Amino acid sequence: MFCSIFVNAQSSRNCELFENIEHTAWGGTGYGSYNNRTVTDNLGSWSVSAVTQMTEGSDHYLDTRSARLRGNAGDTVNIHRIEMLFDKPNGLGTVSFYYCSYGTNTGTVHNGGVIYLDYSTNGGTIWTNAGSVTAPKWVDGGEVMLEATFNVNVPGNARIKIYKKAQTGNTTVNIDNICITDFTQTNTVATPTFTPNGGNYLTPQQVTINCATDGATIRYTTNGSEPTETNGTVYTTTPINISSTTTLKAKAWKSGMEPSSVATAVYTFPTPVANIAAFKSAPTGAVYKITGDVTFVYRTGRYIFIKDETGGLMIYDNATPVITSTYNNGDIISGGVIGTHGIFNGLYQLVPSVNTAEGTPGTTVLPKVVTMAELLANFAAYESQLLLIESVTFEAGTFGTGAAGNINIHQGSDEMICRNHFGNITGYETDPSKPYHVAGFAIPYNADREICPRNTDDIFLPGSVVEAPQFSPAGGNYSEPVTVTITCATAGAKIYYTTDGTDPKETSTLFTTSFTIAETTTVKARAFHTDMTPSVIVSATYKFPNPDQVATPTFSPQGGTFTSKVSVIISCATEGAAIYYTLNGNTPTEQDILYNNPIEIAEGTTILKAKAFKNAMEPSDVASATYSVSVGIHEWETQINVFPNPTTGQLTIDNGQLIINNVEIFDVYGRKILVPTLTVLRSYDLTVFQPGVYFVKISTEKGIVIKKIIKN
Secondary structure, three states, rough: EEEOOOOOOHHHHHOOOOOOOOHHHHOOOOOHHHHHHOOEEEOOOEEEOOOOOOOOOOEEEEEOOOOEOOOOOOOOOOOOOEEEOEEOOOOEEEEEEEEEEOOOOOOEOOOEEEEEEEEEEEOOOOOOEEEEEEEEHHHHOOOOOOEEEEEEOOOOOOEEEEOOOOOOOOOOOEEEEEEEEOOOOOEOOOOOEEOOOOOOOOOOOOEEEEEEOOOOOHHHHHHHOOOOOOOEEOOOOEEEEEEOOEEEEEEOOOOEEEEOEEEEEEEEEEEOOOOOOHHOOOOHHHHHEEOOOOEEEEEEEEEEEEEOOOOEEEEEEEOOOOOOOOOOOOOOOOEEEEEEEEEEOOEEEEEEOOOOEEEOOOOOOOOOOOHHHHHHHHHHHHHOEEEEEEEEOOOOOOOOOHHHHHHEEEEEOOEEEOOHHHHHHHHEEEEOOEEEEEEEEEEEOOOOEEOOOOOOOHHHHHOOEOOOOOOEEOOEEEEOOOOEEEOOOOOEEEEEEOOOOOOOOOOEEEEOOEEEEOOOOEEEEEEOOOOEOOOEEEEEEEEEEOEEEEEEEEEOOOOEEEEOOOOEEEEEOOOOOOOEEEOOOOOOOOOOOOOOEEEEOOOOOEEEEEEEOOOOOEEEEEEEEEEEOOOOHHHHHOOOEEEHHHHHHHHEEEOOOOEEEEEEEOOOOEEEEEEEOOOOOOOEEEEOOOOOEEEEEEEEEEEEEEEEEOOO
16 A cells, blocks of 8 residues: 655755665565564665565555564564664764554554664664654554654764564554765754663663763753753763663753754663562563562472562562572562562462572461461462461372362362462372361462462371471560570470571480570571471571671661652761662662762652671661652752852852751761851851862751762
8 A cells, every 4th residue: 555745855855875675685585574684785784673575455655665563562672673784984964764554444553653763883782762753543644654854963884773662552663765864064962872772671770971062061851851951960970870760861052052952761670569469469561679578488490489468479480590599488588579470360470580689597487377268268368378277178089280180178168179289299199088287378270269288298187297386586686685485386396406507407406495595596496206297497587786797877868758859868877888779679789889979869769778888897787768759840949059169168058038947068978077057147167178079968948958069
């Protein structure tokens, strides 16, 4: 189907490179599919993932052929593209192409969605986005091919790619007549570039902005608004830390020149959720990060079970494991669990994207005793949690695999399925004449309700297994020595325990009397009885302050809800300690960001975590705070100014019409070094300060402003 053109603006433009998709190389055998391939024509080689064999009446083109690009929801970013594999000399001036939504007025109506243009000046190693255009629905005017023109204007050897990202719905589009002009020296500031460029990331990115025009001033925004000479932050040389999904825009100015075009890049990160319940309530199909601590319960093969105070969750690992860290039952996993949210036959699951952090010892998770009636009435609340149903009756059978892995169990008038879900009880034969206790994980399968034992030890006769030992008091954080007692409900059982991390045996220390713990210790215990199966191993960790441990960092201001961007100062009471922090909920390490300056937190919800390190001392505990910021540019912030800056001693604060409640001055390590007395003139003597960089925290009736000053 031929689409008419109202105006062919390309005819009036000198196209130094013109690709009309008409060369015979574009119409070869197999070019009626979206498969990746290389097309070599008279201009050079192109990497193509697009239909270029026009056999359908729903395609739109200018002569006899165009390229049909798809952007379905399941596609990988950039998979459908037209990409130069060669460099064009003499740079890029303007880049234009024609586009039209695929479809007809009688068939499937497509909304062509967003079409992106990127360029590269280093052989395709780094790509910079030059902009995008959205194709209207066919019935809304998409039936004519429209021209998109981008003013790139970069010198040197360069190449382009036109592509679609994954989008929801029918978003196929036709592309034709690609026209590229040469770079021309103009009186326009070069468009800023980002390194790295936008994309999908799992870890925070330190983004730098560059402009090829010497002496240009760059302003950027992270809230989607357009930068202007009064809107946005002036970019210096300090990289911008981006740790949550952010649209970064930048524009450059220079006196005597026209401002640049706006550069845009979108950095996409997993959506943070606080806990397992929040994960389950979030939309499926997206990548999330559970930021709160979770407790490891059990793993067999690809199945991993975790829990927190809000519920249980199954992690379904890949065939080649993503999670390679190993854990003991009860270990605490901090730093976040990242993966894709899915529901398989009614079961909530997380498919991991990255490995989880190493665990720290916690308290053993024992099966929670429930009745079958309680479980069936509240199955969603118990899903993926380790449970114990006592005194159930099995129907006759032997556990097999697949459909043969199900045997019905009964408790009174209630009935559910006991399933060989993990394949670890194959061949186990039940006896309908005996009552059994059954432990396992509560797992739904569509309308079925199942309990899935870990192994044959989870199916046992009452009185055949020693009860698990109990600790008093329970593990936790203590400031004074604690006296620990271990008990067991099974009469005559002997309890053996260890304090060195090894599993207890009958050759370990026999518990006979309470003992005192005064330093951080993990106690493990197991109970034994003649002619009975030993109990499970249980553990509890008692944690005490360590004088050789670095003090936990503190934040100012503390976490909370803010109506404008907030600058956070991190302090540590341990002299000489180095503070490292993250903004994505991960536990900080010495490979993360070293704190030197106040951290600016902008739009959205940010989980700030900090940890301090010092040679010959144990690292601090992790400090954590959540900041919810609704970004807005407030006029009152511009009323606060400090001068002179740099200063040799005297510093004055101009507060405009605002009321100042407090002033504090910090050094670059976040240490508060002065709380000056408020004066009418707002003038302060800093003569005694050593030369260097300081930060003035000014608390006003409207909010907090932090100003950076230099003392010469």
